[in-house]
Amino acid sequence: MPLLIEKFIEKFNQIHHKKITGMDHEAVSLLMAYDWPGNIRELENVIEHAFVLCLGNYISIEHLPKELRNSRFNIGGISDLKTNQEILESTVILEALKKNNYNHSKAAKALGIHRTTLFRKIKKLGICT
Numbered sequence: 001m002p003l004l005i006e007k008f009i010e011k012f013n014q015i016h017h018k019k020i021t022g023m024d025h026e027a028v029s030l031l032m033a034y035d036w037p038g039n040i041r042e043l044e045n046v047i048e049h050a051f052v053l054c055l056g057n058y059i060s061i062e063h064l065p066k067e068l069r070n071s072r073f074n075i076g077g078i079s080d081l082k083t084n085q086e087i088l089e090s091t092v093i094l095e096a097l098k099k100n101n102y103n104h105s106k107a108a109k110a111l112g113i114h115r116t117t118l119f120r121k122i123k124k125l126g127i128c129t
Contacts, residue, residue, distance in 0.1 A: 001032050002094045004040065008047040009059070016051060023050075023059040025091050030061060032087045034068060090125045093118070097127075 005028065009020055023031075027050075036042060050063035061069060093111070100106035108118040121127075 001043075002028060002091065004043060005031065005047060008044055009051075012048055012051040018051065018054075019057060020051065020054055020059060021057050024061070025088075025095065027059055027061045027064060028091050029087050030064065030068065032091070086125055089121065090127055093121060093125070093127060 005023055009022065012018070013020055031043070031046070046065060046068060047059075049065050050059045053063040054060075093107070096107040096110045097104070100110060104118055105115050108115040111118065113121075
C-alpha cells in the first residue's frame with residue numbers, strides 16, 4: 001500500500017501542480033488498517049481528497065476523510081494487535097529504506113537491527129523493495 005500511496009501522490013502532484021512529498025506514519029497506518037470495502041479507486045479518491053485539503057508538503061491524518069479517521073476507533077483491540085504491529089513495522093521499515101535510498105545495510109543500521117534481520121522482516125511482511 002505505501003507504494004500505491006506514493007504513486008498516487010506523484011500523480012496528483014502533476015495534476016494539481018503541488019509538491020507534496022509524502023504522508024506521515026499515522027495516516028499511512030490508518031490507510032493500511034482500513035478494511036477497503038471498495039477497490040483501488042477508493043484509495044485513489046481518499047488520496048486525492050487529502051491532496052486537496054493539504055496546504056503543506058506532507059499529508060497527515062487530518063487531511064483524510066472524516067469517515068476514515070473515525071474508523072480508527074474500530075481498529076485495534078487484542079485480536080488485531082499482531083496486524084497493527086505488522087502495519088507499523090512495515091511503515092517504519094519502508095520509511096527507513098526510503099530515507100536511505102533503498103540501501104539495505106544503511107536502513108538496517110538506522111533501524112538498529114542486523115541486515116539479515118531486515119531481509120527476514122521484509123520477506124515476512126511482504127514488503128516490495
